[in-house]
Amino acid sequence: MLPALALALVATGSCRRASAGGADSTQAAAASDSLSVALEDEVGGPPSAGGPPAPLSPDSLDACTALPPSEPTKRMESPLVTITLPADFEPLGAPTPSGNGTASYQWRGEDGSRVQILASGASSAHEGWTGPRASECDFQAAGAQVHVDVLFWGLTGTDRTVRAWFDLGGDRPRLQYVAHARTLDRQDELLRAVRTVWISTMWGVRQ
Amino acid sequence: MRAFVLPGIILGLALAWLGLRSYDALTRPDVPAQVQAVVQRYAPGIQIGATVRELRPRVSAPLTYVPHLGWVATLRDKTGVSQLRLLVSEQDRAGAGADGDRVDAVELVTASPDAYITVLTDLTTVFRRMPREGCLTTPEPGKYREVRLWTVGDDGGVALVNDFGGNTTFRHTGMVVVALLAYAGPFRGSATLRESWTARSCARLTGLAQ
Numbered sequence: 001m002l003p004a005l006a007l008a009l010v011a012t013g014s015c016r017r018a019s020a021g022g023a024d025s026t027q028a029a030a031a032s033d034s035l036s037v038a039l040e041d042e043v044g045g046p047p048s049a050g051g052p053p054a055p056l057s058p059d060s061l062d063a064c065t066a067l068p069p070s071e072p073t074k075r076m077e078s079p080l081v082t083i084t085l086p087a088d089f090e091p092l093g094a095p096t097p098s099g100n101g102t103a104s105y106q107w108r109g110e111d112g113s114r115v116q117i118l119a120s121g122a123s124s125a126h127e128g129w130t131g132p133r134a135s136e137c138d139f140q141a142a143g144a145q146v147h148v149d150v151l152f153w154g155l156t157g158t159d160r161t162v163r164a165w166f167d168l169g170g171d172r173p174r175l176q177y178v179a180h181a182r183t184l185d186r187q188d189e190l191l192r193a194v195r196t197v198w199i200s201t202m203w204g205v206r207q
Numbered sequence: 208m209r210a211f212v213l214p215g216i217i218l219g220l221a222l223a224w225l226g227l228r229s230y231d232a233l234t235r236p237d238v239p240a241q242v243q244a245v246v247q248r249y250a251p252g253i254q255i256g257a258t259v260r261e262l263r264p265r266v267s268a269p270l271t272y273v274p275h276l277g278w279v280a281t282l283r284d285k286t287g288v289s290q291l292r293l294l295v296s297e298q299d300r301a302g303a304g305a306d307g308d309r310v311d312a313v314e315l316v317t318a319s320p321d322a323y324i325t326v327l328t329d330l331t332t333v334f335r336r337m338p339r340e341g342c343l344t345t346p347e348p349g350k351y352r353e354v355r356l357w358t359v360g361d362d363g364g365v366a367l368v369n370d371f372g373g374n375t376t377f378r379h380t381g382m383v384v385v386a387l388l389a390y391a392g393p394f395r396g397s398a399t400l401r402e403s404w405t406a407r408s409c410a411r412l413t414g415l416a417q
Contacts, residue, residue: 027275028300028401032292033345035279036316036384039290042281043318044379069301086303120324126372127353177325 002195009195060134061191062183069192080203081105081117081175084196086189089115101205102173110181115190117197118203120176125165142199144168146174150191160187164194172204236390237390239358243331246389248329250291255363255391259293260306266291272304275322276401277311289317295386312390312399322385323369330357342409343402349375351409352386353401354400361393366400371409382415 058103072087078095080103092106092114104118135150144166151161164177177197179190243399246253252265259278262375263270266279277295281288288357292314294300300307330338338355345352351371358364369384388400396404405412 018272025397025401029397030346031273032401033272033347035290035292036386037378039281039288039383040318040378040382043288096217098328098332102391116321119325119328121327122227122324123337178321178324180320197396 002113010035023110026184030160051112061152061188063135063137063191064139065188066139066195067189067192070189076105078103078105080200082198083115083193085109085115085118085193086186089113092195099206100173102175102203106121109186111186113179113181113190115193116178117175120165122165122174122176124191125163128133139151140198143201144199146194148191148194160184162187162191163196164197166197166199168203175199175203222253223256227254231247237362241357241359242363242365242389242391245333245387246313247328247364249326249387250313253293253313255290255310255313255389256405257306258306259295262293262310263306267292268353274304275300278308287317287319289315289319296389297398311368312388314386314388314401316384316386318382320383320386323367323383325366326385326387327355330355330365331359335367338410339406342371342405342407342412343358343400344405344412350404350411353391353409354404356394358394363389365389365392368400373410373413385401 007069018168026063033206065109066175069084070086073084074087074089075084076082076089076091080095080101086105088110088111089107092108095103095105098119100119100121108195126149137148139146139148149161151163160181160183162177162179162181166175166177168174175197177194179193190198200202243255246255253262260272268282268291269276270280273279276292277300278293280291282291293310294312294314295308297309299311301306302308314330334357334358336358341354341356343352343354351374352368353371355367357366358363366386366388368388370383390399396406
């Protein structure tokens with residue numbers, strides 16, 4: 001019902017603009033933008049106030065923290081990527097190989113927290129997403145230049161995210177680590193897991 | 208003489224049918240295989256160049272006509288809510304929306320987390336080259352959308368559009384709206400993307416990069 005109503009409102013609004021005249025491309029852009037806003041509001045509920053990102057949360061983590069993983073942990077091994085995750089994490093299906101010598105992996109914890117590792121086509125760490133970053137850090141690990149972002153606010157307000165971007169240099173595909181944590185403690189564990197990532201020299205080598 | 212009436216009618220109908228088929232084949236744009244492959248992956252059953260009448264049975268949700276743009280369906284699946292937009296030509300969208308409208312381009316819009324990275328990775332694999340960069344200026348001040356564009360000569364292409372990370376205004380904290388637009392024919396900037404296009408990255412356009 002709601003999407004139908006939103007579409008009806010968009011359609012009506014576009015009609016009004018049409019009667020006022022104006023170039024076709026401007027009207028098409030207005031209609032397109034109105035539709036996108038309808039989608040955003042349906043997914044995200046009432047709009048948040050515009051403006052710059054929210055201030056740092058007092059309980060947000062420092063992305064540069066370099067502590068070892070908290071025990072108990074489990075080592076997830078594969079020919080291309082190995083990572084140490086909290087012991088309750090289990091793989092979500094088999095790794096999905098791609099034709100360019102990379103693969104994507106997913107794990108899920110008992111509380112529904114998720115970790116995903118996949119090849120990234122982005123040319124910079126912040127490409128393709130936005131959001132209030134609580135903290136970020138650059139360091140070297142796993143033979144790569146790593147950039148980590150800690151986000152303390154997600155779409156639902158309970159999604160604490162850790163994103164890491166591994167630049168292996170040259171033409172090798174970059175590797176993206178995305179973790180969605182349910183709690184602050186879990187986010188801390190999944191931030192520590194970033195530094196346990198091992199990447200095979202075969203990553204990005206076509207077989 | 209009467210003996211020729213019935214065959215004449217049949218022949219006339221056959222010629223008319225052949226004429227319509229030929230007209231349809233001649234007016235339907237050729238869509239590059241890579242572009243159609245992308246459409247098939249994300250919108251199975253949908254074809255650029257088909258009419259709304261042909262596509263309606265293949266869309267799992269009702270299609271609503273949005274003036275000046277085309278036909279839109281709101282889809283719900285495991286990834287959340289998304290919109291399928293069947294964009295019609297300038298000529299057709301001047302009308303009130305008809306089943307005979309021919310689909311000029313197909314656009315899928317979603318706010319699903321990580322949609323951008325997933326689709327970008329797929330497109331890089333399909334086209335095997337880096338895209339051109341551009342930026343869309345929206346009617347809302349401070350809100351831009353980044354464009355990655357892969358073209359196949361003048362035959363068609365695919366654009367991946369997402370909210371720019373340097374936006375100073377946003378409607379929902381942390382939400383990124385991602386659109387995948389596939390089209391046939393030459394790329395015509397704003398007319399193809401249905402937004403105000405500039406052939407510079409948003410970072411450069413907004414002065415965040417040199």
